[in-house]
Amino acid sequence: MYKPISLKKNTIANYIGQLYVMFIGIFILPFYLEYLSAEAYGLVGFFTMLMSCMVLLDVGLSITLARETARLKDKVNGLIELKKITLSIEVFFVVISILIFSAIFSGSGWLSTHWLDVKELSLATVESTIKIMAFMIVLRWFIGLYQGSIIGFERQVWLNKYKVIIATLKFFGAYLLIVFISNDIVDFFYYQLLITVIEFVVIKLKIDSYMKISKRVVPSILTLKQIAPFSLSIAYASAIWVFITQLDKLMLSHYLPLHEYGFFTLVIVVSNAILQLSQPIGQALLPRMASLLSNGKEKEMIELYRKSTQIVSIIVLAVSGVVATFSYELLYLWTGNSEASAWAAPILFWYALGNGAVALLSFQYYMQYAHGDLKYHVRGNTYFGFIQIAIIVLSVHFYGAIGAAVAWFGLQTVFFLFWPWYIHNKFASGIHKDWLFKDIAPMFSVSMLYLFVLKNIGIEFGENRIVVFLTFIIIGILLLLLNSLASNYVRSIIKDFVVRKKHAK
Structure with missing residues (x-):
């Protein structure tokens, strides 16, 4: 039987987790600039912008899953229906992920030579980095889906403990890497990919533990059609909103030299912290x-x-x-x-x-x-x-x-x-x-x-x-x-x- 957690506990946990993740990212960023250079850090800003744009292909399903979880979690037979919805969305995500990965991986050469204004880094380095980004984007897309479900379950105390641990590995681990082992931007992104894999496995196992049911369910196109009206409403509005919020960053990644885009990333980080x-x-x-x-x-x-x-x-x-x-x-x-x-x-x-x-x-x-x-x-x-x-x-x-x-x-x-x-x-x-x-x-x-x-x-x-x-x-x-x-x-x-x-x- 579902046992709700108090709104106060969830809110406090959310603030502790959010502030910690914000603080550690803001604290570590100057070291990234120092050891990676402004141009290399510009690639980190470019990756962040690409991740934000991926919401366009989510078609509202992450937010829909969060709402369906909140609605069904305490209903009779609600977990059975929720499991069916989750499986159906996962299958859809797999199909879209293959397309996303293929597009970014195969387009890495064009992005490095024709879109980004690279002055110091080698084009081979930039291209390799973008290929690693393709793997990370797909995994983090799924992670966002599962985080939405945990929010719907109102298990945000666990979610924020998880975020704190991952953020520590992601930021402090990367700091130790670039200071004591290698400050190559490719190695930096390989490390981030490793942490993303760990992040994905842990949250996937957690979601599965919340939806243990004896009845076998299978994904269904009919299930996706049932949630489509709400999901597509979110998808359409989100697509416009994401396009609006990322358009300036996308254009400036082309208009600005990559080292200035690294400076602009400072603005993005601080101003986004206000939204967070x-x-x-x-x-x-x-x-x-x-x-x-x-x-x-x-x-x-x-x-x-x-x-x-x-x-x-x-x-x-x-x-x-x-x-x-x-x-x-x-x-x-x-x-x-x-x-x-x-x-x-x-x-x-x-x-x-x-x-x-x-x-x-x-x-x-x-x-x-x-x-x-x-x-x-x-x-x-x-x-x-x-x-x-x-x-x-x-x-x-x-x-x-x-x-x-x-x-x-x-x-x-x-x-x-x-x-x-x-x-x-x-x-x-x-x-x-x-x-x-x-x-x-x-x-x-x-x-x-x-x-x-x-x-x-x-x-x-x-x-x-x-x-x-x-x-x-x-x-x-x-x-x-x-x-x-x-x-x-x-x-x-x-x-x-x-x-x-x-x-x-």
Whole structure:
């Protein structure tokens, strides 16, 4: 019998796991730049971009499996149906994986000579690296599918322990490799492939242990057809969204010299970290919202939705604001490379603010996902998506990386101003005003005022990186505390705690 794990435990586990993975990746990256060179690290950024683009071929099945798991896990005979769905998706993935692998492996020569602007590395080295990427992309595609299922089972405590161990092997192991054994980029990717194989085997065995059933089931095309409407809605919207989010990175991988693309990878890592700050709550929230609605508890679902919005606003608005306001200081603290920091800082400013808006925009998707109705998600991504694609293409072509950054911020800000209002009116009429002005605006106002004051009093960070680090810690903690006090949800928690303490006395 399925035993649910508390939302609080899952959320805490998600944040611990996410922060650890983010921290270790950010901590190790300057060493990669030092020992691998900016151009070699540009290949790592290129691989990351390719991985993100693979979502286009997922056709929404990973997210669909997560939702089907959340829906079926506590139903009579639910595991039998879930096992059939999983097997059917796996067969589909195998077929598509063969095509993906063949395309990347056979196209490695063209990519290394005609797409990437290579100055220092040999073309043979770049081609070999891309061939290794082909193996890793296929395996990580399956890993993403299985992670979605574990999220649906709400076994996120285990998932985050697994992520922490894999991240340690992936980053610290690679650090030891390039420092003490070999700093050849090909050896670096062979090591990453080894860890990816281990990652795949472990999570596959774990999923199989959750779906042990006595009845034999077989994959079925009919099963795929049954989940197709929801899956294809996600696939279409995801395809446009992934194309929008990766188009600038794809174009810049061609427009920029590979060593500058290595600098641009710094921007990608930091700005993506802002998006990842909302993912732990999203991972815990999606299956719980779907479960509450399936059991007729809409009021509880909306209350959870609004509380979660406030928590994400406290964190995301503080982090994106600090990163944007002090982008050069942060990059210098991180890399110790003044050239890279000066090049990337103005670009990071706009991407940080834009991704802060995207993190809050995610909530309107959560609402649609919980209801199992993504037609508005599809329409919104279609209409606004084509506008974004046109603007990004023109911005990158004429203004390069800084043009892409400014365009990204402007587009996401405009989308945030009207799209959540529209979705809330469709699925939870009457909540948008409170959601915007009570759940987000107080933290936004506090963050803006605080950072405006700090910027204008002219804080001297100095050149000592330890001093810079301590200054950032103090600035960040103070803003998180101020944002927390601006949240009526957090204030109610504090009030309840004080009352309980008084009664205990």
